[in-house]
Amino acid sequence: MSNEGTNSGLPAPRLSVVVPAYNEEKLLETSVRALRKTLDDIKVTAEIILVDDGSTDKTGSIAELLARVVPNVRVYHQANKGIGGAFLAGAILARGDYLMLWPVDMPAAPDDVRPYVAQFGEADVIVGCRSTRVGYTVLMRFNAWLYPRLVTLLFGLRIRDVNWIHAYRRTAFLRIRPTQEGIPMLAETLVRLRDVGATFAEVDVVMKPRLQGVASASRFRVMRETLSGLLTFWETWRMERKAQPKKGTRAPR
Numbered sequence: 001m002s003n004e005g006t007n008s009g010l011p012a013p014r015l016s017v018v019v020p021a022y023n024e025e026k027l028l029e030t031s032v033r034a035l036r037k038t039l040d041d042i043k044v045t046a047e048i049i050l051v052d053d054g055s056t057d058k059t060g061s062i063a064e065l066l067a068r069v070v071p072n073v074r075v076y077h078q079a080n081k082g083i084g085g086a087f088l089a090g091a092i093l094a095r096g097d098y099l100m101l102w103p104v105d106m107p108a109a110p111d112d113v114r115p116y117v118a119q120f121g122e123a124d125v126i127v128g129c130r131s132t133r134v135g136y137t138v139l140m141r142f143n144a145w146l147y148p149r150l151v152t153l154l155f156g157l158r159i160r161d162v163n164w165i166h167a168y169r170r171t172a173f174l175r176i177r178p179t180q181e182g183i184p185m186l187a188e189t190l191v192r193l194r195d196v197g198a199t200f201a202e203v204d205v206v207m208k209p210r211l212q213g214v215a216s217a218s219r220f221r222v223m224r225e226t227l228s229g230l231l232t233f234w235e236t237w238r239m240e241r242k243a244q245p246k247k248g249t250r251a252p253r
Helices: 029-039 059-069 081-092 111-119 140-155 184-195 220-243
Strands: 014-019 046-053 073-078 098-101 125-130 166-167 200-205
Touching: 014 029, 014 081, 029 046, 029 059, 029 111, 046 059, 046 081, 059 073, 073 081, 081 098, 081 184, 111 125, 111 200, 125 184, 140 184, 140 220, 166 184, 184 220
Parallel strands: 014 046, 014 098, 046 073, 125 200
Antiparallel strands: 098 166, 125 166
16 A cells, blocks of 8 residues: 555545556556546546556556655555455555545546535435437446346346446445445445445446547456346345344344
């Protein structure tokens, strides 16, 4: 963990943005500087937490440099755990009232972040909902249609867009313990927050082309692992619910 860019004497920020990074040496500096500028432009007090997720290139050293020269940036290094595991690590370190996960290859203009910030204080969970899917193949579009319906079928949670950018009230998020470390962590987080009584708001956002590369969701291996992880969580969730005492009964001592 790097303590560069921190000051324990400052008040807690309104927002903590966690940026998982795995072998992102070509893009990390440009992305972080753009994100920092956007957060400053919309005048939200915010910290950026870079999670070097077991990178084998220069991502870690670039992140350390950014923490020294860009205000309110911190760095955490860990073995590779995937995007979900990286976000969980960053969330534990966060100080902000709200948490957001921001991929390195995601554009970060003021209009991309402002809809979430506008709902701070109004809901515990703010879900970004895309009207269109930019750069998606036919198969990816089908999966994007199917996945939220599968989440509704399995968990009774009706959310228009499960796998996009969300903002979580930190105190609410810390009440749950997600078990998934990959993409299914996003759905699991929403389900578990619903189960502890969190309030939700959906905001319309515009999906923009990635800064580089293609979505990992386009790979069959990722699709398979996402479905497998979701079903694994469903089994865990069912067992947890069965173990809960029914209303009107006392839990065993």
